[in-house]
Amino acid sequence: MATPIGEESLRKMAARWLPSGQDATPLRIHRDTTDFFRVEYGDIVDLNGRPYLVRHNAKEGRFGLDDEVKYWVKRAIDLTSGEQKIIKLVFQEKFKAHVGGIEFECFRSPRKEARILDLVAGHKHFMHGFSVHDEKQNVVRILDFIYGAPLSKYVENLKSDHKSYFFDIFPRILDQFMECIRAIQFIHNHGEKHGDIRRDHILVDRQNGDYRWIDFDFNYRHRENIYGYDLFGLGNVLVFLVGKGDVLLQNLYQENHPAMKTLREEDRNIVFHHRIVNLKKVYPYIPESLNQILLHFSKGANRFYGTTGELLEDLEALDKP
Amino acid sequence: MTDGNKTFNKNILIAVDDSDNARRAVSYVAQLLGGVSGFKVTVLHVIPEAEEDYFATTAEKEEWLEHYKEKMYAVLEACRQILISAGFAPEAVSVRSPLRYCPSMAECILSERDELEYDTIVLGRQGLSRSEEFLFGSISSKIVTHARNCTVWVVE
Numbered sequence: 152m153a154t155p156i157g158e159e160s161l162r163k164m165a166a167r168w169l170p171s172g173q174d175a176t177p178l179r180i181h182r183d184t185t186d187f188f189r190v191e192y193g194d195i196v197d198l199n200g201r202p203y204l205v206r207h208n209a210k211e212g213r214f215g216l217d218d219e220v221k222y223w224v225k226r227a228i229d230l231t232s233g234e235q236k237i238i239k240l241v242f243q244e245k246f247k248a249h250v251g252g253i254e255f256e257c258f259r260s261p262r263k264e265a266r267i268l269d270l271v272a273g274h275k276h277f278m279h280g281f282s283v284h285d286e287k288q289n290v291v292r293i294l295d296f297i298y299g300a301p302l303s304k305y306v307e308n309l310k311s312d313h314k315s316y317f318f319d320i321f322p323r324i325l326d327q328f329m330e331c332i333r334a335i336q337f338i339h340n341h342g343e344k345h346g347d348i349r350r351d352h353i354l355v356d357r358q359n360g361d362y363r364w365i366d367f368d369f370n371y372r373h374r375e376n377i378y379g380y381d382l383f384g385l386g387n388v389l390v391f392l393v394g395k396g397d398v399l400l401q402n403l404y405q406e407n408h409p410a411m412k413t414l415r416e417e418d419r420n421i422v423f424h425h426r427i428v429n430l431k432k433v434y435p436y437i438p439e440s441l442n443q444i445l446l447h448f449s450k451g452a453n454r455f456y457g458t459t460g461e462l463l464e465d466l467e468a469l470d471k472p
Numbered sequence: 473m474t475d476g477n478k479t480f481n482k483n484i485l486i487a488v489d490d491s492d493n494a495r496r497a498v499s500y501v502a503q504l505l506g507g508v509s510g511f512k513v514t515v516l517h518v519i520p521e522a523e524e525d526y527f528a529t530t531a532e533k534e535e536w537l538e539h540y541k542e543k544m545y546a547v548l549e550a551c552r553q554i555l556i557s558a559g560f561a562p563e564a565v566s567v568r569s570p571l572r573y574c575p576s577m578a579e580c581i582l583s584e585r586d587e588l589e590y591d592t593i594v595l596g597r598q599g600l601s602r603s604e605e606f607l608f609g610s611i612s613s614k615i616v617t618h619a620r621n622c623t624v625w626v627v628e
Contacts, residue, residue: 250607260525342575374577375611376609377575379606379608380608383607421606455606457609
């Protein structure tokens with residue numbers, strides 16, 4: 152165990168980021184992070200002798216809802232290096248998730264995330280970081296901050312119409328996304344699930360344009376196919392990317408879209424029944440070979456992908472649009 | 473029994489869990505073969521080694537495992553009694569509950585079959601919806617697809 156740094160030294164190290172005139176306020180220093188609600192803005196988290204200044208709680212938004220505060224995830228400054236970090240404190244959560252009316256058991260596992268961080272160290276399609284135990288043996292993860300937007304926002308913010316997007320931009324996006332699938336294949340090959348594959352869990356790194364998976368602490372209790380839920384997530388992201396967003400039945404209906412005449416029950420997402428998967432009926436220029444891949448995630452699918460390798464094999468065989 | 477080349481043994485493996493579907497599979501074998509001599513039945517439940525990540529502490533994991541074992545021993549004994557009541561000799565019915573690391577339950581069941589030489593596997597259909605099968609896979613479908621050198625009965 153490293154020797155703790157004294158309060159005065161910490162105050163000097165943090166002075167750059169603390170409001171001036173607060174010298175009289177004692178610094179709150181946490182070496183036990185069990186109660187993460189107590190770790191607040193301006194506090195120091197001292198992990199094995201390395202101090203981090205807490206800036207604020209992280210937030211996560213989805214589906215147009217207001218951002219939800221994640222009190223166990225802190226944005227912080229590493230006071231030794233001056234770098235921005237994300238600090239994930241231990242939150243042992245177990246709950247029943249419901250996807251498309253199907254209930255299954257989910258949980259967060261700091262140990263899983265710590266293991267995957269070790270596994271993917273240096274891999275350009277994952278976030279990076281390491282884990283450290285606080286004085287109560289909580290597995291705290293220290294993550295490098297990635298500057299960049301979630302892939303979902305990046306795609307939704309593109310101004311072009313679908314056809315231009317599909318022919319001019321999508322091929323590059325697909326190439327990068329296939330790298331992301333290979334990255335998931337890499338962890339699957341090492342017996343690990345991602346656990347929470349979503350389009351906002353890929354960040355587009357502003358520094359180099361790389362797509363990078365984030366958030367590995369989520370897990371689900373698998374049944375027969377250990378990676379089935381991860382594959383479902385990959386399929387959803389793929390359909391989203393091909394469609395330049397979700398293609399929703401309700402929107403097509405409101406627009407009186409010509410595709411409404413030909414769309415059938417089997418063209419919908421196998422789990423999220425309001426989303427259209429048979430996108431060729433909406434965008435006829437989508438090649439049949441690509442559309443056939445999407446249909447593996449539809450209600451009408453005769454065969455499901457069992458592994459990332461099967462999905463990749465079909466994607467690699469595509470002629471690029 | 474022979475097909476000219478292969479002799480089939482009369483050892484039957486019934487793979488169960490604590491569901492009604494599994495009980496139906498046991499009842500099916502009981503009704504079909506109870507009182508017929510020569511058959512040996514093993515009722516199997518593979519106890520999946522619990523995922524380390526699911527538990528905050530080792531003590532929590534051990535407590536879960538003890539509770540799970542207790543529950544499944546009762547299920548296996550109930551299955552055994554169904555078979556004996558239907559006319560199987562007590563010595564012809566055994567139960568088995570090995571603890572194994574099981575990323576795939578179907579593969580675990582099939583490897584038990586390989587070790588113990590059963591020519592017939594019996595299991596209940598889980599009755600999954602297509603969405604459920606898509607998300608989580610189906611044990612019975614996988615066993616039907618992957619089983620070699622044995623017959624699989626899937627009881628509806």
